[in-house]
Each structure stands twice: as C-alpha cells, then as structure tokens.
Amino acid sequence: MSRPVLISLLTVLGLAGFVLSLLIGPARIGPVDSIEALVAGGNEAAMIIMREIRLPRALLGVLIGFSLGVAGAALQGLLRNPLAEPGIIGISASASLGAVLLFYTGLAGASFLALPAGALIGAAICVLVLLAISAMQASTITLILAGIALGSLAGALTSLVLNLSPNPYASYEIIFWLLGSLKDRTMDHVWLVIPLMIAGWAALWASSRTLDALSLGEEGASGLGANIPRARVLVVCGVALCVGAATAVSGAIGFVGLIVPHLVRPLTNRLPGQLLLPAGLAGAALLTLADIVARTVIPERELNVGVVTALIGAPFFLWLVIRSRKELF
Amino acid sequence: MKHFGKRVWTGVVAAAGLLAGTAGALSGPSVASLNVCTDQLVMLLAAPGQLKSISNLSRDPTLSPLYEQAKQHPINKGVAEEILLVKPDLVVTGTFSLHNTTSLLRRLNFRVEEFKYSQSVETIAADIRRMGRLLERTGTAEAMASRFEHQLAGLEPLACSRKPVAIAYGVRGVAMGKGTLAHSAIEAAGFTNMAAELGYEGVTAFPLELLVQDPPDLIILPKPTPGAPALADEILAHPVLARLKATVTGGFSSPAALSCGGPFTMDAIQELRALAPLLTPCRKAPGS
Amino acid sequence: MQLTAGNISVSLAGRQVLHGVDIVLEPGQVTGLLGPNGAGKSTLMRALAGQVAHQGRIEIDGQPIIAMNEADRAKMITWLPQARVLSWPISVRAVVELGRLPWHGWRRALSQVDREKCAAAMELLDVTGLADRPATDLSGGEQARVLMARAVAQDTPVLLADEPASGLDPAHQISMMAALRQLAGQGRTVLVSLHDLSLAARWCDRLVLMKHGLIAADGPPDEVMTNTTLRDVYGISARIGHDACGLWLAPLGLTGGESDNE
Numbered sequence: 001m002s003r004p005v006l007i008s009l010l011t012v013l014g015l016a017g018f019v020l021s022l023l024i025g026p027a028r029i030g031p032v033d034s035i036e037a038l039v040a041g042g043n044e045a046a047m048i049i050m051r052e053i054r055l056p057r058a059l060l061g062v063l064i065g066f067s068l069g070v071a072g073a074a075l076q077g078l079l080r081n082p083l084a085e086p087g088i089i090g091i092s093a094s095a096s097l098g099a100v101l102l103f104y105t106g107l108a109g110a111s112f113l114a115l116p117a118g119a120l121i122g123a124a125i126c127v128l129v130l131l132a133i134s135a136m137q138a139s140t141i142t143l144i145l146a147g148i149a150l151g152s153l154a155g156a157l158t159s160l161v162l163n164l165s166p167n168p169y170a171s172y173e174i175i176f177w178l179l180g181s182l183k184d185r186t187m188d189h190v191w192l193v194i195p196l197m198i199a200g201w202a203a204l205w206a207s208s209r210t211l212d213a214l215s216l217g218e219e220g221a222s223g224l225g226a227n228i229p230r231a232r233v234l235v236v237c238g239v240a241l242c243v244g245a246a247t248a249v250s251g252a253i254g255f256v257g258l259i260v261p262h263l264v265r266p267l268t269n270r271l272p273g274q275l276l277l278p279a280g281l282a283g284a285a286l287l288t289l290a291d292i293v294a295r296t297v298i299p300e301r302e303l304n305v306g307v308v309t310a311l312i313g314a315p316f317f318l319w320l321v322i323r324s325r326k327e328l329f
Numbered sequence: 330m331k332h333f334g335k336r337v338w339t340g341v342v343a344a345a346g347l348l349a350g351t352a353g354a355l356s357g358p359s360v361a362s363l364n365v366c367t368d369q370l371v372m373l374l375a376a377p378g379q380l381k382s383i384s385n386l387s388r389d390p391t392l393s394p395l396y397e398q399a400k401q402h403p404i405n406k407g408v409a410e411e412i413l414l415v416k417p418d419l420v421v422t423g424t425f426s427l428h429n430t431t432s433l434l435r436r437l438n439f440r441v442e443e444f445k446y447s448q449s450v451e452t453i454a455a456d457i458r459r460m461g462r463l464l465e466r467t468g469t470a471e472a473m474a475s476r477f478e479h480q481l482a483g484l485e486p487l488a489c490s491r492k493p494v495a496i497a498y499g500v501r502g503v504a505m506g507k508g509t510l511a512h513s514a515i516e517a518a519g520f521t522n523m524a525a526e527l528g529y530e531g532v533t534a535f536p537l538e539l540l541v542q543d544p545p546d547l548i549i550l551p552k553p554t555p556g557a558p559a560l561a562d563e564i565l566a567h568p569v570l571a572r573l574k575a576t577v578t579g580g581f582s583s584p585a586a587l588s589c590g591g592p593f594t595m596d597a598i599q600e601l602r603a604l605a606p607l608l609t610p611c612r613k614a615p616g617s
Numbered sequence: 618m619q620l621t622a623g624n625i626s627v628s629l630a631g632r633q634v635l636h637g638v639d640i641v642l643e644p645g646q647v648t649g650l651l652g653p654n655g656a657g658k659s660t661l662m663r664a665l666a667g668q669v670a671h672q673g674r675i676e677i678d679g680q681p682i683i684a685m686n687e688a689d690r691a692k693m694i695t696w697l698p699q700a701r702v703l704s705w706p707i708s709v710r711a712v713v714e715l716g717r718l719p720w721h722g723w724r725r726a727l728s729q730v731d732r733e734k735c736a737a738a739m740e741l742l743d744v745t746g747l748a749d750r751p752a753t754d755l756s757g758g759e760q761a762r763v764l765m766a767r768a769v770a771q772d773t774p775v776l777l778a779d780e781p782a783s784g785l786d787p788a789h790q791i792s793m794m795a796a797l798r799q800l801a802g803q804g805r806t807v808l809v810s811l812h813d814l815s816l817a818a819r820w821c822d823r824l825v826l827m828k829h830g831l832i833a834a835d836g837p838p839d840e841v842m843t844n845t846t847l848r849d850v851y852g853i854s855a856r857i858g859h860d861a862c863g864l865w866l867a868p869l870g871l872t873g874g875e876s877d878n879e
Contacts, residue, residue, distance in 0.1 A: 025536070025538050026536035026538045026539055027536070027538035027539060027541065027542040029542075045541050045542050045543070045544070046542075048541045048569055048572050048573075049538050049541045049542065052541075052567075052568055052569045052572065053537055053538055053541070053569060054538075080704040080705075103558055104558060104559065106557070106558060165557060165559065166557035167557035167558065167559040167561070168386065168389060168391070168392060169500055169501075169559045169561040170557075170559045170561075172561075173501075173559060173560050173561065176501075176560060183501075183502065184501075184502055184537055184563075184564060184567060186567055186568055186569075187568070188568070209718065209722070212715065212718070213715060213718055214704065215703065215704045215705050215707060215712075215715065216702055216703070216704075216712075216715060216764075216767070217698070217700060217702025217704065219668070219696075219698035219700060219702070220698055220702055220764075222668055222687075222696075223666060223668065223691065223695065223696035223697070223698065224691055224715065224716070224718045224719055224771070225687040225688045225689075225690060225691025225692075225718070225719045226687070226718075227687055269707060269708065269711050270705050270706060270707045270708075270711070270751075271705070271707055271711060271715075272705065300529075300533075300534075301534060302534060302536075
C-alpha cells in the first residue's frame with residue numbers, strides 16, 4: 001500500500017472514530033442535532049452536552065491515542081524492540097506515580113499544573129532508566145522484564161501514596177491511575193495537553209531519520225552520519241511529553257502503543273521513522289473506538305477505557321511473544 | 330395553641346429522659362465504635378466516661394456530621410489491637426465494614442453489635458432506640474427518637490406549583506439512587522429524586538449528560554476536603570455544573586448529614602425544605 | 618581522495634589498542650588490512666571513520682576529519698561495520714536506500730539521482746533480484762552483499778569495509794572483491810580488512826599487516842607476503858606460490874610446533 005493511500009485511510013479512520021465518539025452518549029441526541037448543537041448552538045442543553053462533555057472526550061481520545069501510538073512506534077524504533085511500548089515497559093505507570101506524588105501529597109500546592117508536571121517527570125525518569133539498561137547490550141527479554149519490573153514498582157508506590165493520602169477517596173482513585181479513563185474530562189484538560197503533545201510530536205518527528213538509520217544497528221547508523229545521542233534525547237523528551245501529558249489527564253492507558261505499530265507496520269516499508277505518523281493516526285482511531293466500547297458495552301455502566309485496551313492488548317502481546325519466541329531466546 | 334401544646338409535651342419528655350439518662354450514667358457499659366455512622370449515635374447518646382474510642386473518620390468533616398464534637402474523643406483506626414488496649418464492654422460497628430476485625434474481636438470474646446447503614450429516614454428512630462438500649466441510655470434515646478419521629482410525621486407536603494426535582498451528585502460522577510439515605514431524605518423533604526426517577530438504584534454512576542439534558546432544580550454536591558486534594562473533587566469544578574441553571578448546594582450545617590442517620594439528618598431535611606420556595610413557586614411551608 | 622593518518626593511538630576501556638599507527642591510503646587502490654584477531658584492525662578502521670576517540674591526526678586531502686560534523690563526514694567516508702545488523706524485516710531496496718541518507722537528509726523523498734545510485738549499487742553486488750524481499754529472510758552471504766550494496770550506494774570517495782567477505786562462500790567472496798576492485802577503478806579509496814590470505818594477496822594492490830596495535834608490514838603483496846612475515850605476524854608457516862594472476866598462499870601449520878606438515 002503506498003504511503004499517501006495509507007495515511008489517507010488512517011486519517012479517515014481516525015476521523016470516523018472522532019465523529020462516532022461525538023455522537024454516542026447517554027443523552028439521546030440525534031446525529032444531525034448533535035452536530036448542529038456542536039457547531040451552531042441552538043438547544044441549550046444539547047449545546048452544553050456536545051461542547052463541554054462530548055467534545056473534550058472525543059478530542060482527548062484522538063490526541064491521547066495519537067500520542068500513545070507515536071510514542072510506541074518511536075520507542076520500538078529507538079530500542080529496536082518490537083515489544084516496547086509505554087504501558088508494558090512501565091512508562092505510563094511511572095507517569096502516574098509522578099503525577100500522584102506531586103498532586104496527592106500537596107507538594108505542588110494543588111496547582112492545576114501539579115499533575116502534568118509530575119507525570120512528565122515520572123515518564124522521563126523511567127525512559128532514562130530503560131535507556132541505561134538498553135545501553136548495557138541487554139537482550140530483548142531483559143529490557144521487557146526490566147520495564148515490567150519498573151511498572152510494577154511504580155504501581156505499588158502509587159498505591160502507597162494514595163493510601164497515605166489524607167483524603168478518604170484517594171485510595172479508590174487507584175483504579176483511575178492504573179486503568180485510565182476519559183470520563184467527564186473538560187476542555188481545560190484539552191488545552192493543557194495540546195502544547196505538551198505538540199512539543200512531544202515535534203521531538204519524535206525530529207528523531208525519525210535517525211530511527212530509520214538505526215535499522216542497521218548503532219554502528220551502521222553512526223556511519224551514516226546519524227547523531228545517536230541526540231536522537232536518544234529527542235525520543236526521551238518526546239515520549240515523556242506525550243505519555244506524561246496523556247497520563248496526567250487520563251491515567252495510564254496501556255497497549256495502544258504496542259498494538260498499532262504492529263498492525264500498521266506490514267502496510268508500510270517497515271522503517272521505524274516512517275511508521276510514526278501512521279501509528280499515531282491508527283492510535284487515535286483505536287483509542288476513540290475503545291472508548292466507545294467502554295461506554296456502551298455494559299448498559300448503565302462505564303468501564304475504564306484502560307480495561308478495554310488491556311483486554312485487546314494483553315492477549316495480543318501474548319500472541320506476539322509466542323510467535324517470536326525463536327528470536328527472543 | 331396547638332404548637333404550644335406540642336412544645337410543652339416535648340419539654341416534659343425531654344426532662345424525663347434527661348433524669349433517666351443521668352441515672353444510668355454510672356452503670357452503663359463502656360463502648361468503642363469502629364464505624365463513622367455508629368460514631369455519631371454513640372457521641373449523641375453515651376454518658377460522660379462511657380465512650381472509650383471512636384473511629385478516625387469521625388473527625389472528617391466530609392464524612393462525619395459531628396466532626397467538631399469528635400475532636401474531644403480518643404480515636405481508633407479500626408484495628409483489633411487498639412480495641413484490645415481500650416477494653417470496652419461493647420463494640421459497635423457497621424455491617425459493611427471491617428469483617429476481619431469484627432470476627433477477630435468476637436473470637437476474643439468482645440460483644441460486637443453491628444448496625445446496618447441507614448437506608449431510609451424511617452429506620453433512624455429505631456437505630457437510635459437500639460443504640461440507647463445497648464448503652465443503657467434508654468431515656469435519652471427515647472427522647473431523641475420520639476422527637477425525630479415527631480418531626481418526621483410533622484413534615485407536611487410542600488404546597489408548591491410542582492414538585493421540585495433534586496439530585497445528590499457525588500465524587501467521580503456517582504449519584505444517590507433509590508434505596509439510599511439521601512434518596513429517602515430528599516423525598517421526605519418533598520423533592521423528587523432525579524436519580525431514582527430515572528431508575529438508578531443505590532450509589533451508582535450517573536452520567537453528567539443526563540444532568541444537562543433535563544436539569545434538576547437542585548444539585549446537592551459534596552464539599553472538597555480542605556488541604557487534601559483528590560481527583561474526586563474535580564467533578565465539583567466541572568464547567569458544565571456552572572452552566573446549569575440549577576441551584577447547587579452542599580452547604581448544609583452538617584455536610585455529611587445525608588450519609589449517616591441521626592437527628593442531624595432531620596436538620597438537613599428541613600434545610601432542603603427551606604430551599605424549595607426559592608426553586609419553584611410555593612406557598613410558605615408551614616412549621617419549617 | 619587521499620586518507621592520511623598520523624600517529625594514531627586509541628585506548629579502549631583503559632587498554633591501549635593502537636600504538637601510534639601511521640597509514641596513508643591512496644585513491645584508485647584496494648588496500649587490504651590483515652592481522653591476527655585482536656591486532657586492532659577494527660579499531661583502526663573505526664578511528665579512520667571517525668567513530669572512536671583517538672589521538673593523532675586523520676585527514677582527507679588535507680582536511681582533518683575531526684573538524685567535520687557527522688553529516689559531512691558521512692558524505693566523505695563510508696564505513697561498513699563488521700557486525701551485520703538488521704533490526705527490522707525491511708526490504709533489500711529499503712536497506713540500500715538507507716545508504717542515501719547522508720545525501721537527502723531531511724527530505725523524505727528520494728531524488729532520481731538517489732534511485733539511480735541505489736540501482737547501480739544493487740546491480741554491482743548482484744542483489745537486484747532480491748530487491749523486494751525482506752532482508753532478514755536472506756542467507757548470510759546474501760545479507761553481506763546487501764549491506765555492501767548499501768555502502769556502495771552511499772557513494773563516497775572513501776570506503777572502509779570491515780571483513781565484508783567473512784562467512785561468504787568462495788564464489789561470493791570473489792565477486793565481493795571484484796566489486797571492490799571496480800570501485801577502486803572509479804577512483805575511490807578502498808580499505809578492506811580480511812582474514813583470507815589468498816583472497817587478500819590476489820585482489821589487493823597493497824597489503825597492510827598489523828600486530829599488537831602496530832603496523833608490522835606495508836607494501837605490495839609480493840613484498841609483504843613472505844614466510845618471515847607470516848611467521849612474525851601470524852605465527853604460521855605457509856606454501857607461497859605465484860601464477861599469472863598473482864600470489865596464492867596455503868597455510869600449512871603453526872611455526873615452532875609439531876604440526877608443521879612441510
């Protein structure tokens with residue numbers, strides 16, 4: 001499939017997810033009325049529902065899905081490991097921990113920026129640790145296991161901080177932090193993540209040529225004139241910004257960054273740098289659709305969207321591991 | 330004249346109860362409470378020196394109606410060891426809490442009495458009486474329970490052009506549906522509970538969109554815990570709530586008055602009734 | 618272009634690997650780099666490619682390579698490392714096209730010139746028929762040719778190839794060396810490290826032998842490949858002969874041991 005065709009197809013898919021997400025919700029508003037209320041106003045209630053409840057949710061689905069897809073593809077390119085993704089190797093969990101540490105302990109004075117700042121720092125620290133492990137010529141297995149260990153540690157510490165919080169509801173919020181949700185998000189959240197994510201996307205895009213060159217290994221890439229240390233910094237910053245911003249607003253949503261690169265890779269020329277944009281678009285489509293499933297599969301109840309992505313992603317991960325066992329061992 | 334008679338009679342009963350109460354002060358069992366709702370009843374009914382320990386949640390303004398009063402009493406974290414140290418004659422707790430702790434305490438030969446969470450205003454008086462029996466403070470309890478029943482019976486239907494609609498909306502988007510104390514209180518105050526109307530039962534997730542689609546007259550929101558941030562408070566700041574024309578209140582004299590049953594619940598009901606004329610044209614509700 | 622290296626010393630992990638090596642590589646020649654394992658061949662190549670920190674001066678036509686940034690250096694020197702790494706199952710064509718990275722950089726699309734260079738490189742290494750197959754599915758020998766094609770596509774005046782022929786069958790070894798000769802014939806400066814003594818002697822214009830981080834011998838194969846040198850550098854004895862095309866060598870045994878089958 002040629003690249004322009006692929007990009008167009010995935011863009012359409014992402015837009016479809018976005019529009020569907022706008023049209024589906026507990027308040028029964030017809031499709032035409034929904035769009036009218038969104039764009040032109042009219043019925044007061046419909047306008048509030050569309051603009052303040054459904055629009056931020058749909059936008060965040062697209063933005064977060066895109067960011068997780070791109071971050072996953074970039075990590076796989078840098079670590080040269082098809083099993084790397086922000087959820088599995090603990091980056092999302094570390095972002096959650098960072099956010100929780102700064103917010104619940106009141107360290108940042110309950111500022112609106114406490115959550116995203118903490119999430120960014122948590123994500124960055126985790127990526128740096130993983131890079132250090134990767135630089136020690138670690139095998140695929142070692143890297144994944146280290147990531148899982150980091151994720152478990154971050155999850156345990158998150159639970160600890162929440163339990164120690166003076167607020168009685170805090171310990172129940174662990175579900176949000178570990179399994180993610182887009183429920184009742186506001187346009188404030190959208191404006192918060194947009195600049196952070198754009199910066200993240202830019203950093204990752206800037207590293208894309210070096211990620212391509214890394215297909216030939218570090219020496220090969222170096223011989224082609226690639227600046228590998230710079231690429232590492234760009235990917236660390238890019239992933240921290242993307243995953244940190246996403247987690248601050250929605251909790252840890254895993255597996256998106258694993259599934260979409262794998263689904264999309266066979267349709268591209270498989271160069272990691274070229275995979276970034278298609279993976280992002282596919283991630284946007286996947287997350288919006290997962291969020292729709294989370295809202296509709298059980299009537300009267302809403303699942304955490306991270307549950308849906310895990311239900312798809314964990315078996316997929318298992319299948320990948322089994323399929324590639326000869327290469328891993 | 331009718332009112333004057335009522336008041337005299339209440340006063341006589343109260344005086345009698347007080348005498349009976351003080352008479353029982355020295356002989357009643359010492360008590361420890363492990364649950365925030367039983368804490369309230371114990372604080373209201375126990376004689377000086379009877380109350381050995383109440384739960385740490387009793388000091389939380391968002392969960393405990395009598396949080397101010399709770400500050401003078403020793404607290405426990407619901408751990409069996411603490412109860413052992415205190416050696417009460419009687420332990421009271423809720424049926425839904427701390428199963429391991431209560432079975433352990435029973436095995437250690439403590440007398441443990443469990444109270445169901447009040448699901449409706451009708452059971453509050455019986456709970457007060459039962460606690461009174463357990464604490465051997467039947468006089469005080471009887472007075473309190475009778476007064477409550479009296480006030481409940483005296484709640485006349487609101488004379489409003491239509492029945493106002495209210496909803497008790499909570500942290501992370503949950504609402505109090507049918508079968509909760511808040512529902513019962515809202516109905517007793519003369520409102521329709523929007524969540525129950527739409528078929529929601531118990532404490533359950535309620536979509537924000539439905540609030541917008543058909544806004545109620547009154548939204549009862551919890552108050553954030555000061556100095557202790559949590560995401561639960563985010564819903565309180567959701568811009569949608571600001572744009573609704575519904576009146577929003579959480580400012581009862583006892584913020585947690587709808588989560589535990591007691592005389593404060595009646596105060597909350599009456600505060601709600603007082604709001605009704607502000608929401609829809611009503612003839613002034615008598616005797617409020 | 619002439620590649621001049623003066624007094625190159627490299628230490629890795631606290632150990633001195635190269636001790637003041639001087640070497641001059643001329644264009645139009647294939648220079649073979651030989652020596653026992655651990656002699657420092659790969660390290661010398663890395664230093665010449667600017668990939669490892671070194672003391673001493675390395676210049677291309679008088680211009681020090683230290684002064685160049687990586688992108689410019691990649692347009693002057695192609696380095697083909699010993700380790701054959703292919704991280705993703707990308708097509709052979711995509712691998713060869715990676716060689717054009719230094720030339721089109723940020724621009725994603727390949728120009729007509731890029732495509733022509735890639736096609737020519739694939740033709741030279743006889744991998745055109747494999748163009749659409751995933752490179753990871755190929756045999757070791759085929760992968761070696763694909764990676765050499767990538768190096769050729771980079772189209773630089775200087776080519777440094779670290780053991781490109783190891784693990785190849787005799788036919789492919791010969792065609793690899795023939796390709797290198799053709800590149801040298803185009804005026805490039807080619808340095809190739811080898812283990813096969815006959816191959817080196819027959820296909821290289823000049824041989825440089827290394828031992829213990831120093832240059833032990835440097836000159837045309839006739840002069841360098843003597844039993845004395847082989848004994849000193851490799852510790853082996855060999856039968857050396859000439860024919861119309863050049864030298865041939867048959868290692869016989871270790872010197873100073875009973876395994877001497879002479």
